Amino acid sequence: MSIRSLLRPLVLCGPSGSGKSTFIKRLMEENLGIFGFSTSHTTRLPRDGEQNGREYHFVTRDQFQAAITNSEFIEWAEFSGNMYGTSKASVSACQDAGQICILDIDCQGVKQIKTTDLNPRLVFIKPPSIEVLKERLVKRGTETESSLQKRLSAAQEELNYGEEPGSFHIVITNDNFETAYNELAKFLEDDLKEIKKIKAGSGDI
Numbered sequence: 001m002s003i004r005s006l007l008r009p010l011v012l013c014g015p016s017g018s019g020k021s022t023f024i025k026r027l028m029e030e031n032l033g034i035f036g037f038s039t040s041h042t043t044r045l046p047r048d049g050e051q052n053g054r055e056y057h058f059v060t061r062d063q064f065q066a067a068i069t070n071s072e073f074i075e076w077a078e079f080s081g082n083m084y085g086t087s088k089a090s091v092s093a094c095q096d097a098g099q100i101c102i103l104d105i106d107c108q109g110v111k112q113i114k115t116t117d118l119n120p121r122l123v124f125i126k127p128p129s130i131e132v133l134k135e136r137l138v139k140r141g142t143e144t145e146s147s148l149q150k151r152l153s154a155a156q157e158e159l160n161y162g163e164e165p166g167s168f169h170i171v172i173t174n175d176n177f178e179t180a181y182n183e184l185a186k187f188l189e190d191d192l193k194e195i196k197k198i199k200a201g202s203g204d205i
């Protein structure tokens with residue numbers, strides 16, 4: 001089997017605070033060099049030291065708008081006056097570089113990626129309850145009262161989509177982290193074994 005077909009993008013979706021970043025960190029630590037991220041597009045100006053194509057693909061608003069019109073993005077959003085997007089091409093580029101592209105995207109992004117030929121593995125990370133989700137977000141210390149409320153009210157809609165049969169390949173409840181992480185590791189085990197075997201045999205891809 002070709003390694004490229006094994007390098008299926010890995011989508012982690014779930015309400016804010018469900019634990020996506022925590023899973024991603026652990027996956028990357030335990031599988032060095034296997035996972036990577038796509039390079040996003042942005043209309044913001046590069047900061048000192050940032051290189052086009054490395055931190056971001058820096059584009060004009062017109063270019064960004066044209067890319068939206070051409071359905072080039074899996075998801076895009078505007079934050080404080082600048083637009084940010086994840087293009088299908090940047091996910092493919094990550095695969096071409098021999099890595100599994102990890103995507104932390106919302107349900108709209110999941111619906112979108114399903115319409116592409118990227119053939120992702122779709123994982124939904126579910127909190128044990130909305131109450132626990134709230135506790136974790138408060139404890140994380142990153143939210144204001146208003147951003148907390150926004151995240152919690154978005155959470156229910158995402159949970160509804162996550163629980164719809166067929167939305168995801170696997171739904172993992174993140175109660176005890178070790179147990180939940182093992183479930184994810186088991187889900188990916190066969191792919192990872194095969195990828196590591198091929199990489200070890202060929203030096204790289």
Ligand SMILES: Nc1ncnc2c1ncn2[C@@H]1O[C@H](COP(=O)(O)OP(=O)(O)OP(=O)(O)O)[C@@H](O)[C@H]1O
Nearest residue numbers: 015016017018019020021022136140174175176177
């Ligand atoms: N199983 C768990 N038990 C207790 N705390 C957890 C567990 N999993 C994650 N956390 C904690 O919950 C908080 C939210 O997790 P994390 O930041 O990974 O969520 P996220 O889904 O990436 O959120 P966002 O979408 O806002 O980036 C973090 O402080 C993390 O350490």
